[in-house]
Amino acid sequence: MSRFDDRGYQFIPRNRFTPARILGQPIYTRKFHVGQSIYGTNQFCDFICYDPERWPDNLIIESKWQQSGGSVDEKYPYLVLNIQIQYQCPTILVLDGGGYKQGAERWIRTQVGHGNFRHVFNMVEFATWVNSGNL
Numbered sequence: 001m002s003r004f005d006d007r008g009y010q011f012i013p014r015n016r017f018t019p020a021r022i023l024g025q026p027i028y029t030r031k032f033h034v035g036q037s038i039y040g041t042n043q044f045c046d047f048i049c050y051d052p053e054r055w056p057d058n059l060i061i062e063s064k065w066q067q068s069g070g071s072v073d074e075k076y077p078y079l080v081l082n083i084q085i086q087y088q089c090p091t092i093l094v095l096d097g098g099g100y101k102q103g104a105e106r107w108i109r110t111q112v113g114h115g116n117f118r119h120v121f122n123m124v125e126f127a128t129w130v131n132s133g134n135l
Contacts, residue, residue, distance in 0.1 A: 003127075004028045007135050009049055017048065026051040034060065035088065038081050045087075049135070059135075060091040060116075066099040073104035080108060084115030092119040094126045 004011070009026040017029045028049035037043040047061040062079065066072050083091045095105060109120050121129060129135070 003130050003135060004047075004049060007130070009051070009135075017050075021050050024052050026054075035086055038078070038085060043082055043086060045091075048089075051135075054134070055090070058089040060087055060089055061094065062091065063094040064100075065097040073100035076100075076104055076108050080111045080117065083117045084111065087116045089116060090118045091116050092121065092126075093117075094121050094123065096123045 004026075007026070009028045012020045012027045012029050014029040014032045017027065017032055020027050026049065028047060030047055031044045032048040034043050034045050034048070045060045046063045049055055049059050049061070051059075060083075062083070064072075064076075064079070079093070083093075093108070095108065105120075111117055112120055119129070
């Protein structure tokens with residue numbers, strides 16, 4: 001059971017997500033097409049949810065887990081620019097695993113507030129945010 005299910009959201013296949021908003025109930029899906037990336041390629045988010053009261057314009061949740069060191073965190077600027085410039089609704093990032101460079105986490109947190117980029121959470125912060133009724 002996911003955090004969405006726990007909060008009363010219903011899973012909808014991604015190809016039915018947009019028309020299902022007419023039902024006026026909380027829904028979510030995975031790997032949803034959100035438009036074009038800054039490179040002009042198709043961009044898909046990890047999760048998108050709709051709640052007529054909390055998230056009437058949708059909420060995108062991107063999640064990045066990096067358990068061991070490597071170059072994955074060097075892709076964070078690409079993600080942030082897509083969120084800030086291309087994404088059309090509020091977006092949060094759940095960043096955890098401890099394998100990313102500490103400077104990468106510090107930098108990405110400074111990007112919040114630009115465009116639709118609203119929050120960066122680790123898993124504990126995200127759970128607290130959800131448990132506080134924000135999802």
